[in-house]
Amino acid sequence: MSLPVTILSGYLGAGKTTLVNQMLRHAQGRRFAVMVNEFGDLPIDADLIEAEGDDLIALAGGCVCCSYGDDLMAALAQMAAMRPAPDHVILEASGVALPGAIAASLGLVSGIETTGVIVLADAAQIEASLANDYISDTVARQLKAADLVVLTKGDLAGADAVAQAGTTVTRLAGDATVIRADHGRVPVEIILNPLRIALPDIGAPHGSGQGLVTSVEVPDKPLDAETYAKDLANRADVIRAKGHVQTATGLKTVQIVGAQWDVSPAPENAQPGVVVIRLQDHVEA
Amino acid sequence: MITIYNARKIITMNPAHAHTTHVAVRDGKILGTGSLEDLQGWGDYTLDERFADKVLMPGLIEAHSHLMEGSLWAYTYVGFFDRMAPDGQMQQGCKNLDDVLARMKKAEAKIEDPDAPMPAWSLDPIYFGNERVTRHDLDKISATRPIGIMHASGHIMNVNTKALELAGMLRTGVNHDGVPLGADGLPLGELKGPDVMTPVSPFVGFDRDMLNCDEAGMWKFGQLCVRAGVTTATDLANKLPPDVVDLMGRVTGNKKYPARVVSLRFHHGVSPEDLITHAEALKLKSTDMMRLGKIKVIVDGSIQGFSARLREPGYYNGAPNGLWYISPEHLAYIVEKSLEKGIHINTHTNGDQATQLVIETMTEALKKHPSPDHRFTLQHCQLADVAQFRKIAKLGMCVNLFANHHFYWGDQHYALTVGPERAERMNACATALRMGVPMAIHSDAPITPLAPLFTGWCAVNRLTASGRTLGEAEKISVADALYAITLGAAYTLHLDQEVGSIEAGKRADFAVLEDDPEEIGGDKLKDVRVWGTVQGGRIFAVDDL
Numbered sequence: 086m087s088l089p090v091t092i093l094s095g096y097l098g099a100g101k102t103t104l105v106n107q108m109l110r111h112a113q114g115r116r117f118a119v120m121v122n123e124f125g126d127l128p129i130d131a132d133l134i135e136a137e138g139d140d141l142i143a144l145a146g147g148c149v150c151c152s153y154g155d156d157l158m159a160a161l162a163q164m165a166a167m168r169p170a171p172d173h174v175i176l177e178a179s180g181v182a183l184p185g186a187i188a189a190s191l192g193l194v195s196g197i198e199t200t201g202v203i204v205l206a207d208a209a210q211i212e213a214s215l216a217n218d219y220i221s222d223t224v225a226r227q228l229k230a231a232d233l234v235v236l237t238k239g240d241l242a243g244a245d246a247v248a249q250a251g252t253t254v255t256r257l258a259g260d261a262t263v264i265r266a267d268h269g270r271v272p273v274e275i276i277l278n279p280l281r282i283a284l285p286d287i288g289a290p291h292g293s294g295q296g297l298v299t300s301v302e303v304p305d306k307p308l309d310a311e312t313y314a315k316d317l318a319n320r321a322d323v324i325r326a327k328g329h330v331q332t333a334t335g336l337k338t339v340q341i342v343g344a345q346w347d348v349s350p351a352p353e354n355a356q357p358g359v360v361v362i363r364l365q366d367h368v369e370a
Numbered sequence: 371m372i373t374i375y376n377a378r379k380i381i382t383m384n385p386a387h388a389h390t391t392h393v394a395v396r397d398g399k400i401l402g403t404g405s406l407e408d409l410q411g412w413g414d415y416t417l418d419e420r421f422a423d424k425v426l427m428p429g430l431i432e433a434h435s436h437l438m439e440g441s442l443w444a445y446t447y448v449g450f451f452d453r454m455a456p457d458g459q460m461q462q463g464c465k466n467l468d469d470v471l472a473r474m475k476k477a478e479a480k481i482e483d484p485d486a487p488m489p490a491w492s493l494d495p496i497y498f499g500n501e502r503v504t505r506h507d508l509d510k511i512s513a514t515r516p517i518g519i520m521h522a523s524g525h526i527m528n529v530n531t532k533a534l535e536l537a538g539m540l541r542t543g544v545n546h547d548g549v550p551l552g553a554d555g556l557p558l559g560e561l562k563g564p565d566v567m568t569p570v571s572p573f574v575g576f577d578r579d580m581l582n583c584d585e586a587g588m589w590k591f592g593q594l595c596v597r598a599g600v601t602t603a604t605d606l607a608n609k610l611p612p613d614v615v616d617l618m619g620r621v622t623g624n625k626k627y628p629a630r631v632v633s634l635r636f637h638h639g640v641s642p643e644d645l646i647t648h649a650e651a652l653k654l655k656s657t658d659m660m661r662l663g664k665i666k667v668i669v670d671g672s673i674q675g676f677s678a679r680l681r682e683p684g685y686y687n688g689a690p691n692g693l694w695y696i697s698p699e700h701l702a703y704i705v706e707k708s709l710e711k712g713i714h715i716n717t718h719t720n721g722d723q724a725t726q727l728v729i730e731t732m733t734e735a736l737k738k739h740p741s742p743d744h745r746f747t748l749q750h751c752q753l754a755d756v757a758q759f760r761k762i763a764k765l766g767m768c769v770n771l772f773a774n775h776h777f778y779w780g781d782q783h784y785a786l787t788v789g790p791e792r793a794e795r796m797n798a799c800a801t802a803l804r805m806g807v808p809m810a811i812h813s814d815a816p817i818t819p820l821a822p823l824f825t826g827w828c829a830v831n832r833l834t835a836s837g838r839t840l841g842e843a844e845k846i847s848v849a850d851a852l853y854a855i856t857l858g859a860a861y862t863l864h865l866d867q868e869v870g871s872i873e874a875g876k877r878a879d880f881a882v883l884e885d886d887p888e889e890i891g892g893d894k895l896k897d898v899r900v901w902g903t904v905q906g907g908r909i910f911a912v913d914d915l
Binding site: 096153154179 | 698
C-alpha cells in the first residue's frame with residue numbers, strides 16, 4: 086500500500102497554516118502526518134498539540150507533525166515507517182519551493198503516492214506577488230503545478246480584488262480546479278483528492294469552498310455499477326466521486342473524475358458508500 | 371620564552387613595513403618584525419634559523435571552504451585533474467572513462483565487505499567530450515556492490531544498477547527531468563540535481579550529514595591546510611548541532627591541530643527566529659581555534675546547475691530561471707535581526723538577481739539598523755556587474771569571489787550558461803577592487819582544491835582549463851591576489867585585528883614558502899612550493915605530516 090501525500094504550496098502568507106489547522110480539526114478519524122519545512126514556519130494551534138518531542142509533535146486524534154528541515158526524503162521515509170502508518174501525509178512546502186519539482190522527486194520514491202498539489206493564493210496579495218521581479222516566476226510556476234488552487238482571504242481582499250485575482254489565477258493554473266475559500270474552509274475530501282477538471286478557460290473561479298458540497302450516497306439495493314458510474318460522470322456538477330456499491334456480482338469500486346469513470350472489483354473489507362463532491366453553485370451552461 | 375625567526379624574506383602585508391627579515395614570537399603571538407637589532411630589546415631570545423632560506427608570509431586564509439574536503443578523501447578520487455591528497459600523495463587525474471573505471475576497480479578489490487557501498491568523487495565527464503556515463507559502465511566495477519560517483523560540481527551523481535535497485539528506482543515509469551532513461555525505459559543511473567540524488571546517496575555511502583564533518587575528516591582537512599600554507603580556514607555551511615560543536619572544539623583544541631576553523635551556521639532546516647537564537651548561542655562557544663556565531667544564508671543555486679537566479683537576459687541556453695532557497699521576506703528578517711544583534715551574515719549568491727536581492731534587502735535593513743562596520747559578505751557573487759559592486763561598496767559589504775571557477779568551469783560558462791560577455795565579467799576581481807569593495811577569493815573546497823596560492827593564480831591569469839583567457843580586464847596583480855588570500859580574507863571574517871598580516875600583536879600564523887611569490891611571476895604563482903606553516907607559534911612542516 087502506498088502512503089498518500091498531498092503537497093501544500095503557496096507563497097508566504099497564503100494561508101497554509103490556517104488550512105492545515107482546519108484539516109486537523111476536521112480529520113474525521115483520519116490520522117494525518119503534517120510535515121513542515123521548519124517548525125517555526127507553521128505553528129499548529131496550541132489546543133491541537135498533545136505532546137512535543139524533539140522531532141515529532143503528537144496532535145489530537147492520532148495525528149502528528151514533524152519538521153523535515155533540509156532532508157525531505159529522509160523525513161518521508163520515517164513517516165512511511167511509522168506504525169501505525171499515517172493515513173495521509175500533508176507536506177507543507179516552503180513559500181519559495183516549486184511543488185511540481187517536489188512531486189517529481191516524490192515520484193522517485195517507491196511506497197509513496199502524490200495524490201495532489203494544492204496551491205494557496207492570497208486574493209489580496211497575489212497580484213503584487215506576480216508583479217514582483219524576484220518572486221513572480223516562482224509564484225506562477227507554483228500555480229501551474231496545481232491540481233487545486235484555493236483563493237484565500239477573499240473576505241479581507243474585497244469583491245473587486247477577488248474577482249481580479251480569480252481571473253489571474255485561473256489563467257495561470259491551467260486545468261486545475263480553482264475555488265475560493267476563506268479561513269481554510271474547504272472540505273477535507275477535496276484537499277485529499279483534488280482534481281484537474283479541465284474546464285474551458287472561463288476566467289473565473291470554479292466555485293467556492295463553502296459552495297462545494299460533499300455527500301455520501303449509499304444506494305439501498307444492488308445496481309449496475311457501470312450505469313451508476315456513467316450517470317454520475319454525466320452530471321456536470323459532479324467533479325469527483327469515489328466509493329463502493331453493491332451489485333448483483335458483489336461489491337465494486339467506482340471512481341469518477343470529471344467526465345471519466347471507472348469500475349473495478351472492490352478491495353477486501355470495503356464498505357458500501359460513495360463520496361460525491363459537486364459544485365453547489367454550478368449553473369448549466 | 372621569545373623565539374626570533376630569521377628568513378630569506380618576510381612579506382608582512384603591513385604597508386608601513388612591507389618586507390623584513392626577522393620576526394619575534396612569544397606565546398604564539400608576534401612581538402614585532404624588523405632586523406635582529408630591532409627585536410633584541412624584547413629580552414632574552416632564541417634565534418631559530420630553520421627558515422633562513424625560506425620566505426614567510428602571513429598564514430594564508432581560505433575564506434570559503436568546507437571541512438567536508440577532508441571527509442571526502444575517505445572515498446576514491448576520480449577527478450580529471452591531479453589533486454594532492456591529505457597524505458601528500460598526488461592523485462593522478464583520470465583522463466578518460468577507462469581511467470575512472472580502472473581506478474575504481476582497483477579500489478573496489480580492496481574493500482573486504484562484499485555488500486559495503488563504494489562512494490567516489492569529483493567525476494567530470496565534461497572533460498571526456500561529454501561522454502555519458504551510465505549504470506552499465508559502473509556495473510563493470512561491481513554488479514553486486516552499490517556504487518556512486520559524485521561529480522566535481524556536486525550537482526550530479528552516477529550510480530550503478532545495484533544502487534538503483536536498493537533505492538527502489540530500477541523500474542519503469544520514473545518521470546523526472548533529472549533522471550534520464552535508457553531505451554529499456556529504466557533509469558541510466560545518472561542523477562541530476564540534489565532532489566534526485568538524495569533518495570539514492572545513502573545507499574552508496576554518501577552520508578546525509580556530510581556537511582557536519584567527522585573527526586578523521588577534520589584531521590585530513592588540517593593536513594591539507596598545512597600543505598597549502600593555510601592557518602585559518604572556514605567551514606562555510608554547517609548545521610552545528612551540539613555533538614558537532616563538541617567534536618570540532620575537541621579537535622581544534624588539540625595542540626597538534628594546525629588550523630583555526632571558522633564555522634558558519636547555515637539557514638536550512640530551521641526557522642529564521644531559531645537561526646538567530648542558535649547563532650547567538652554558538653558565538654559563546656567560540657575559542658581561539660574554533661570561531662562560531664556567524665550565519666550563512668543560501669539565497670540561490672548554482673550557475674552550472676542552472677539553479678542560480680539570473681536577471682535579464684537569463685541563461686544563454688534559454689534554461690528557465692533558477693531557484694530561491696529562501697524567501698525575500700525571510701532573508702530580510704535574518705538580515706535585519708543580525709544587524710540589530712551584531713551577527714555576521716554571509717550570503718551565498720551566484721546569480722546577479724540573487725545578488726541584487728541582497729543589495730536591496732541590505733539597503734532597506736541599514737535604514738532601520740544603521741551599522742558602521744557590519745562587513746556582511748556576499749559569497750561567490752559571481753555575476754555581479756559594475757553597478758552592483760558600486761552599491762556593494764556603499765553598503766559597507768564585502769565580497770568573496772570564486773576565482774577558481776574560471777579555471778574549472780569557465781569554458782562551460784562561455785559556451786552554455788551565461789555566454790561570452792557575462793562569462794568574461796564573472797568573478798570581477800579588478801572591478802571589485804576598483805570600486806573599493808573589500809575582497810577575498812576562494813576555492814569552495816571540496817568543489818575545487820584547497821590552495822589559496824592556486825586561487826590567487828586563477829585571479830591573476832583568468833585562464834580556463836582549455837587555455838582561454840576569460841576577462842582580460844578583470845585580471846588582478848600578484849600583490850592584490852596575495853592581499854586577498856591574507857588580509858583581504860581576514861577583513862571579510864572580522865579577523866583582521868588578529869591575523870592576515872605579520873605585525874606586532876597579531877597571532878604568529880605564517881605560511882612558510884620555498885619560493886618567493888612576489889618574484890616567481892604571476893603565471894607561476896600556483897607553483898610556489900609550500901614548506902609548511904606556523905600556527906599560533908607552533909611549527910607544522912609538510913614533511914612531518
